[in-house]
Amino acid sequence: MTTSALPVLTAFEQSPDGGRGLARDMRVRWALEEVGQPYELRPLSFAAMKSAAHRALHPFGQIPTYQDGELRLFESGAIVLHLAERHPGLLPAEANARARAIAWIFAALNTVEPPILDLFNAKVLEREQPWHRQRLPLVEERVRQRLDDLSARLGGADWLEAGFSAGDLMMISVLLRLRPSGLLDGNPALGAYIARGESRPAYQRAFASQALPS
Amino acid sequence: MTTSALPVLTAFEQSPDGGRGLARDMRVRWALEEVGQPYELRPLSFAAMKSAAHRALHPFGQIPTYQDGELRLFESGAIVLHLAERHPGLLPAEANARARAIAWIFAALNTVEPPILDLFNAKVLEREQPWHRQRLPLVEERVRQRLDDLSARLGGADWLEAGFSAGDLMMISVLLRLRPSGLLDGNPALGAYIARGESRPAYQRAFASQALPS
Known part of the structure; x- marks a missing residue:
């Protein structure tokens, strides 16, 4: 696992939708753009998604995953909520x-x-x-x-x-x-x-x- | 809508599972018991679940819903997370x-x-x-x-x-x-x-x- 100054997001190397933005990394990319958080994208082949190394990040062998320092997250809902809670712009204050x-x-x-x-x-x-x-x-x-x-x-x-x-x-x-x-x-x-x-x-x-x- | 000192949870009046605890109110009841929050249960008939009054609480005409003072929540995941964030016992501090x-x-x-x-x-x-x-x-x-x-x-x-x-x-x-x-x-x-x-x-x-x- 290489270290990175930026948070790292995984996504399909070859998205099955051919780039129509329908894969689950897209919702995380959108949230990252809304809050202005730069990130590094790590594209994964289908074989890499099912590897033991990736399953350590994502128990179900899917994308996206999100790593920020010590934090390792999976599930697009959890990642979006995490970003929304830590940056202004995606959740009301009240x-x-x-x-x-x-x-x-x-x-x-x-x-x-x-x-x-x-x-x-x-x-x-x-x-x-x-x-x-x-x-x-x-x-x-x-x-x-x-x-x-x-x-x-x-x-x-x-x-x-x-x-x-x-x-x-x-x-x-x-x-x-x-x-x-x-x-x-x-x-x-x-x-x-x-x-x-x-x-x-x-x-x-x-x-x-x-x-x-x- | 009557007011209540306790939070109000809605559930099936006649659960389709016959009381085996498989309906989505059960996860909220469990969370409420884990954090020691007393509540009032409001059982709903299938007809009541589809009424305009209930749809104001739950846009998809389902159970559970959760009302606590001014707060009106639907979705079992959202209610459990809400309880876990506001009481000790269901989420780590770090x-x-x-x-x-x-x-x-x-x-x-x-x-x-x-x-x-x-x-x-x-x-x-x-x-x-x-x-x-x-x-x-x-x-x-x-x-x-x-x-x-x-x-x-x-x-x-x-x-x-x-x-x-x-x-x-x-x-x-x-x-x-x-x-x-x-x-x-x-x-x-x-x-x-x-x-x-x-x-x-x-x-x-x-x-x-x-x-x-x-």
């Missing part, structure tokens, strides 16, 4: 508002993302299975239910709570994984919400950094 | 150790629980579907992969980091949802880990409180 912004991080990861992961499994991993075509509408319906609930809550607001927070960063990152499916097309309010996230300069810097060949 | 314990909360909710939810969907919601029998081994294999990785990391240790934390509380709560499937039977190390959690007096008090008819 305690209750802060707790609510953090609740949206969890809602993104534990309520909205699971059916989206299931949709990915259905569309990619189970594409050749005999049940693929018949099962897909059922999986899509579970995603749509979450989108409807989220859209109803968002209403005409710009962000989920009073101002942009790590909760929006995570929710938008999770929703973006749906873009290739077309399921967002039927929901202009969520489409506009995602576009507001993407138009942030920090998002654009993060996207550019991952879209470039490493 | 900053890096604290961040790692929090990372395990996220690992439980975003890496381990999604395939477990998918297994639940496969076994319960898709039980009558024509693909049920053929697809089940594939879903079980995804769960088993997570269990193997988790088990390898745990090794012979009692807890995921130096001492019991909110990360263990959440991981054990998530793993318990697997018990009816029999998938834990092949993994004695994880079985012992779960049993260590269940033997904690706080877990037992929480379990007893949800097993009783409300």
Whole structure:
């Protein structure tokens, strides 16, 4: 393990999405850009991700991981929360508002993302299975239910709570994984919400950094 | 909305698991017992969970929610983290150790629980579907992969980091949802880990409180 003056983030050497910004390192890059924290990127091959050395950092052999001095973190939610707690800009100062912004991080990861992961499994991993075509509408319906609930809550607001927070960063990152499916097309309010996230300069810097060949 | 001197937790009036402690209020009850915070339980019917009044508390119409004075929280992960941050006993004091314990909360909710939810969907919601029998081994294999990785990391240790934390509380709560499937039977190390959690007096008090008819 080399030492580095900057925090080190791991990401796919060859992202399966071909640089569309849908891998889980992107949400951490976005948070790093929002708080103005420079970092060193360490790209990993699929073989390296499953190595014992990397599993010491990430027990499930995935990306991203984050190392800052003695601190070694895994899980994009934990890394984003860590950054949001240690830098201004991603969480409100008032305690209750802060707790609510953090609740949206969890809602993104534990309520909205699971059916989206299931949709990915259905569309990619189970594409050749005999049940693929018949099962897909059922999986899509579970995603749509979450989108409807989220859209109803968002209403005409710009962000989920009073101002942009790590909760929006995570929710938008999770929703973006749906873009290739077309399921967002039927929901202009969520489409506009995602576009507001993407138009942030920090998002654009993060996207550019991952879209470039490493 | 009535006011209450104690924090108010919502839970199923009739839990679909019949009181086996597998619903998401159980992890919050366990955390409340660990930190010694008394609370008022508000049981909700399925109809009440989908009401506009409850959706004001929980945008996705689910349980649990947590109200403490002006604070209104949803998402079991957010509520457990909130309690762990405000009371001693569920997070280490040292900053890096604290961040790692929090990372395990996220690992439980975003890496381990999604395939477990998918297994639940496969076994319960898709039980009558024509693909049920053929697809089940594939879903079980995804769960088993997570269990193997988790088990390898745990090794012979009692807890995921130096001492019991909110990360263990959440991981054990998530793993318990697997018990009816029999998938834990092949993994004695994880079985012992779960049993260590269940033997904690706080877990037992929480379990007893949800097993009783409300």
